[in-house]
Amino acid sequence: MQMGMIGLGRMGGNMVKRLREGGHEIVGFDMNPESGRDVDSLEALVASLAAPRIVWVMVPAGAATDSTVNQLGELLEAGDIVVDGGNSKYTDDRIHAAALADKGIGFLDCGVSGGVWGAERGYALMIGGEDATYETVKPIFETLKPEGEYGLVHAGPVGGGHFAKMVHNGIEYGMMQAFGEGFATMMRSEYVTNPAQTMDSWRSGSVVASWLLDLFENATADDPELKDVPAVANESGEARWMVEAALELGVPTPATAAALWQRQTSRGGADDILRTVTALRAQFGGHVTKVDEIATH
Known part of the structure; x- marks a missing residue:
């Protein structure tokens, strides 16, 4: 054609x-x-x-x-x-x-x-x-x-094609968030000495095997702890649209929403929120507020 x-x-x-x-x-x-x-x-x-x-x-x-x-x-x-x-x-x-x-x-x-x-x-x-x-x-x-x-x-x-792609991307957000949470948990545990290799092993025979895990193997090949990757993830809109549509349709989407909020948080928007929370905790409970004091507790 x-x-x-x-x-x-x-x-x-x-x-x-x-x-x-x-x-x-x-x-x-x-x-x-x-x-x-x-x-x-x-x-x-x-x-x-x-x-x-x-x-x-x-x-x-x-x-x-x-x-x-x-x-x-x-x-x-x-x-x-x-x-x-x-x-x-x-x-x-x-x-x-x-x-x-x-x-x-x-x-x-x-x-x-x-x-x-x-x-x-x-x-x-x-x-x-x-x-x-x-x-x-x-x-x-x-x-x-x-x-x-x-x-x-x-x-x-x-509209059906883009609606389906919106849902697809919302699912993608949730899957990547779950992989990230699993990797972070293993990174902080004394029981798993090589989290990247462990996740790579799931690429075959596991119920969570996916192309995303194949791409994770590529990403960690030269940087197994992802130390050179910035902790910022932008969102392009589709997951936000999906959560909005789901609310209108009465469908609960906690996994997609949590992944969306995490991306928003990574962009620095949560800094002022957390400073406010810390300041208020100090006011009613006398909790630590200084950065140098937090580091010693």
Whole structure:
């Protein structure tokens, strides 16, 4: 198939590589002239594609995606299709789909998982949108997914793909938090002398075996105690959206919420909170408040 790709960063660029290796004709555009782009504008991208066109948007969620989709709405024609493969919020998808539908342009939202390894391993894809639109683009999805039965799902109507990816990332937060808590507990125990090697042993035969453990082995190969890794973990929004959606749906999500709060804490936002707690404890209970005094207790 022929398709345009907007955004040639770590994800988009690798996806283009996999698609071209799969025999598809991909025209790439990126704002960065150093990106290896094929054209230098959205107008040139659209002009280079034969109708009916398929254009995949792989840019940061929010303003960048909104602007790109709006511009495509002015450039594309009835019968064309836009795929949003970024991490947009599922509620934004319905806004984009409705605006494009007014002009006869189809829309699919696609949650993508696989990171920088996707070009080699394939990508897990979660699609939202109408059946006919999905079937039109399916050969592209089939090339991007891993070989075998799994890795691709038509999750539901518009918004379903990004909703599924949001839940996927919430689960990912909880899994990484659990691995981190287990590693930290072993690091502080006299009973386990090599926590990294112990966790590596779980990669085979264990019920917690996973690709995350494979990646943990990579991370600890040269730094088994992770001393060179900063204790800061940013959050990109999906777990927060999942907790919000779960609250609206009446679903308890304590593991995801705990992992989310831990990431927020790591960014320093908890410093003032803990200083306040310490100061109040000192006021009503006479507890230690000075840093040098805490160190001696």
